[in-house]
Amino acid sequence: MLSDLTPLRVSLKEREILSQLEQLSARSGSHSPSLGTMQQLIPEINVDIDSCYLSNPLATDLFWSHFNADVLADPQLFKRMLEAYPSQNREIAERLSTALGIDANHLFIANGATEAIQAVIHNYSSHIHISIPTFSPYYEFAGPHTQVTKFQLDPAKNFAVDPEEYVESVLRSKADTAVLISPNNPDGYLIPDADLEWILSQLSSLRTMIVDESFVHFADRPTAPGGLPTLTGITQQFENVTVVKSMSKDFGIAGIRAGYAIMQPERVDQLLAHGYLWNTSGLAEYFFSLFDRSAFLTEYRQELFRYRRFIDNFTTATARFDFVRAFDTSANFQLMQIHADVSAEVVTALLLLRHGIYVRNCSDKIGLDGEFLRVAIRTEPENAKVLDALADILS
Amino acid sequence: MLSDLTPLRVSLKEREILSQLEQLSARSGSHSPSLGTMQQLIPEINVDIDSCYLSNPLATDLFWSHFNADVLADPQLFKRMLEAYPSQNREIAERLSTALGIDANHLFIANGATEAIQAVIHNYSSHIHISIPTFSPYYEFAGPHTQVTKFQLDPAKNFAVDPEEYVESVLRSKADTAVLISPNNPDGYLIPDADLEWILSQLSSLRTMIVDESFVHFADRPTAPGGLPTLTGITQQFENVTVVKSMSKDFGIAGIRAGYAIMQPERVDQLLAHGYLWNTSGLAEYFFSLFDRSAFLTEYRQELFRYRRFIDNFTTATARFDFVRAFDTSANFQLMQIHADVSAEVVTALLLLRHGIYVRNCSDKIGLDGEFLRVAIRTEPENAKVLDALADILS
Incomplete structure (x- = not known):
């Protein structure tokens, strides 16, 4: 340079x-x-x-004030949180379920969204089609036996995903997996609801369609009363969609490592049957427990x-x-x-x-x-x- | 019941x-x-x-007193630890390397030993031979395409691993992977050094030989001055050995999720090339940083x-x-x-x-x-x- x-x-x-x-x-x-x-x-x-x-x-400030009142004010509780085994994946999923409006058996709780991305790509993908520019784990996590192909987004069009061009590109690639991040990282483009719904309907035969909504809280979207901004109203119509969600962005707590994915219950069952036994720390468990409180939300x-x-x-x-x-x-x-x-x-x-x-x-x-x-x-x-x-x- | x-x-x-x-x-x-x-x-x-x-x-008390002095006494530092992305795997490996006397490029830092076990079994094992009774993830984490066979330990012999019988059982099973936990969970049997060395020498053609030393600190073993009890003096003679180590037992901090594995650098490279990007929390990073301090040790x-x-x-x-x-x-x-x-x-x-x-x-x-x-x-x-x-x- x-x-x-x-x-x-x-x-x-x-x-x-x-x-x-x-x-x-x-x-x-x-x-x-x-x-x-x-x-x-x-x-x-x-x-x-x-x-x-x-x-x-x-x-982050809001989390910190609750954390101070609930945890730091009670040193014995905090010490126990560091000392003891955290709860297992399904117990934490139960607590998150109501706030998200998603059945717990669809939830895979992850040590940060990157763990969820890794789990999905390593287990349910042999050829992944990415839209570039993108968040690099979506191609870096593809192992030596996973093919990666690309759809180029155009700065001249503000990185918009043209639904027809995109669907054609995915189908032409013969990939079994495609990823849409919306809003996208690094460009911030949000796929309009009608476009997203049409794209997902055209790609419903893919083995795995990943929709990463890690930044969706910041988008200007209609939100159900008491609910959080989400694309799941659209995605849950399609069985092959896995929604990936980081908590680091909206809640500003990357050091805690907290994220989740929403997927078919059979996939959650498979993943938990062979791993992810205690993948959430005591601190992340506390963070997820805040979702049980409507006052916090x-x-x-x-x-x-x-x-x-x-x-x-x-x-x-x-x-x-x-x-x-x-x-x-x-x-x-x-x-x-x-x-x-x-x-x-x-x-x-x-x-x-x-x-x-x-x-x-x-x-x-x-x-x-x-x-x-x-x-x-x-x-x-x-x-x-x-x-x-x-x-x-x-x- | x-x-x-x-x-x-x-x-x-x-x-x-x-x-x-x-x-x-x-x-x-x-x-x-x-x-x-x-x-x-x-x-x-x-x-x-x-x-x-x-x-x-x-x-746990010792950790807690350091944590109080270093972290809780400095709320802004602690808040930053929860807010910011933790360091990546290799940076943490560097810090642990000196205290363990192991080159950093052999170290895979894990979100608890269970993550290391999962990584090794999912990537470097197609047929695993376990000694029962054992720590259940060693067979639970075997996926549908990984065969599991068993060597029965005998309570009448205090669950001792008979070297000849064991080696014969592993070879007869045609497994590409075998696991020895020493001291074993749940029986506490420590394989004598000479036995372990002989077993490993006989099984050096296995693809993966796992030695889990999560409980070795509690065994009465000669320890190098300034060092920590370990079996690595024996295991490092054999390229196919992966050592798994939990930190939850000796340091009493299961809620933090901290563990590691020692393996061939090529395997560490492969694992990190396709995952485990930020698998350590800010708190676990602090814990690992204590190993840089000889006073703490x-x-x-x-x-x-x-x-x-x-x-x-x-x-x-x-x-x-x-x-x-x-x-x-x-x-x-x-x-x-x-x-x-x-x-x-x-x-x-x-x-x-x-x-x-x-x-x-x-x-x-x-x-x-x-x-x-x-x-x-x-x-x-x-x-x-x-x-x-x-x-x-x-x-």
């Missing part, structure tokens, strides 16, 4: 640190090195805002609506930027394309060095041709700093 | 609760229902001592030696019991055979109802013919109560 510095003014000291960052990124493969890792290796970096991490910070919805306004404010501001192309988003992040002469890697590094802001450089995302950043939307004061910093470096 | 009550005096009220417990056990399959689950469903039960859970309670060894004396005292006492046969153990639990006329399930329930003591009823263990209890050894005051309660009900 150091050869791409020309269009930007960079000091000698910055140049040196950029080179260290380059080495670190190379070692992390297709996922950004964690902030902790970066700070450990390059102490000069002082991270003020983590705009790489896609979470609702208001929900009411508070969560309030925080979600408040956060959605932050997203609106952020995207309204970036729409006025003439130095990046910010794509429409239904998620809590925004993909931005910068001028082809400027390296996204260098911009990412400069945001970090000069402003302490960590955004996702998308150079390693397959299916993205050009220079792209993915910026997580956070609190209002943080967003203001991020917007200023982007303008400072790029305008 | 209610038909087996005759040899014991049981009240009407006890009889009623026994019937509820029976239903609960039936639903939990081959693993005991968790204490939490039992207490939720049968509020009459007041559990004072969990002698089902196989852990060193002194180590020094304190741990002191607590381990103190706990080993509790084990000695307990087994000395049970050796004098004439109403049960307590098997020699190198682990932190003891298997006890009771009179064939008395149901282990009823004794377990009565220990719980009358004394608030929860022990493991082994009725569901395959390869155990007769009535057996497995009793975890805990603190001195707890052990005294357990010994009294056993005498009260059985003598």
Whole structure:
């Protein structure tokens, strides 16, 4: 990346640190090195805002306040939570069932959504058709005997999934599995309900149709009273659909590792018959138990609506930027394309060095041709700093 | 079980609760229902001592005191630990490497030992030969296409593994995988070093030889200065050996889910190339980071030696019991055979109802013919109560 510095003014000291960052990124493969890792290796970096991490910070605060009142206030309970075996998969599924409006026997509780993705791909897929750009585990987790084929999304069309082109591409590929993330990571495109329903109806003969709704809480969707935003009203018409859901994004608790998948009961039975015995920690079990409380969900919805306004404010501001192309988003992040002469890697590094802001450089995302950043939307004061910093470096 | 009550005096009220417990056990399959689950469903039960859970309670206290000083004293750090993505598998392996004296590229970090067992059986085994009785995931995790064959251990020989008979049995079975747990769960038999070395040398052509050393800290073994008890001095001579290690037993932190396996670097590479991206929680990462501190390990060894004396005292006492046969153990639990006329399930329930003591009823263990209890050894005051309660009900 150091050869791409020309269009930007960079000091000698910055140049040196950029080179260290380059080495670190190379070692992390297709996922950004964690902030902790970066700070450990390059102490000069002082991270003020983590705009790489896609979470609702208001929900983290809400979780934290309940956790303090329920758990930290009762040290013996907390100690026991760390000491004792957690409950097994099905018991936790029971607790989640009511809040989700999904029968417990359809629920596979996972140590983060990535475990659910791995379970489905390793067990119910021999050829997977992905839409690129995408979340990399969907192709990385395909083993040596699983074929991967691709459908290219088009930035010129705002990464929209054209239903007819998509269905034709899947069927032509002869894949037994296809994945739609909606809203998609990294572009934030939400497939309209009618399109999704039509696509799923056309692909109902696939062995496995994965619909990843990890970011759906952030989309502007009608929600049943007392319910949470979801695509399951559509997906549950189709037996072959597996819904994947991370809890790290909407609840901002990636360190706890909590996610789930909704699938045919026979598949849940098979998976649990041969594994996943105690795959949920005591802390994740506590988190799932919060779903049993309608008071918690009411508070969560309030925080979600408040956060959605932050997203609106952020995207309204970036729409006025003439130095990046910010794509429409239904998620809590925004993909931005910068001028082809400027390296996204260098911009990412400069945001970090000069402003302490960590955004996702998308150079390693397959299916993205050009220079792209993915910026997580956070609190209002943080967003203001991020917007200023982007303008400072790029305008 | 209610038909087996005759040899014991049981009240009407006890009889009623026994019937509820029976239903609960039936639903939990081959693993005991968790204490939490039992207490939720049968509020009459007041559990004072969990002698089902196989852990060193002194180590839990040690962990808890470090956790308080390092994490609970710094709420912002703790909140960040719950909020942020944990480090990836290889970074955690690096931290564990020095304390274990094992190259990081041989280490697969797992969300509890059960995840490591699942990974190995699902990926590197098509026919597994187990020694029964055993830890049930070793056969439960075998999928529909994995054959399971068995070597029967003999209570009359204290469940000792006869090296020649064992090797012959494995080779005759044509299995590509065999498992030795040493000390074994549920009987506590430790395979002598010379026997283990000879067995492994004879089975070096197997695709996968699993040695589970989850309980080895409790065995009386020579340990390198500053090191932890381990069988790896023997196992690392053989390329086909995978060592499985739970951290729940020695460190008493089952709720955190932490374990690892040691295997050929090519296998670690393969597993991580197609999964296990963020399979460790922030809390487990903190736990693994304690291994980087020699001061922590020094304190741990002191607590381990103190706990080993509790084990000695307990087994000395049970050796004098004439109403049960307590098997020699190198682990932190003891298997006890009771009179064939008395149901282990009823004794377990009565220990719980009358004394608030929860022990493991082994009725569901395959390869155990007769009535057996497995009793975890805990603190001195707890052990005294357990010994009294056993005498009260059985003598």
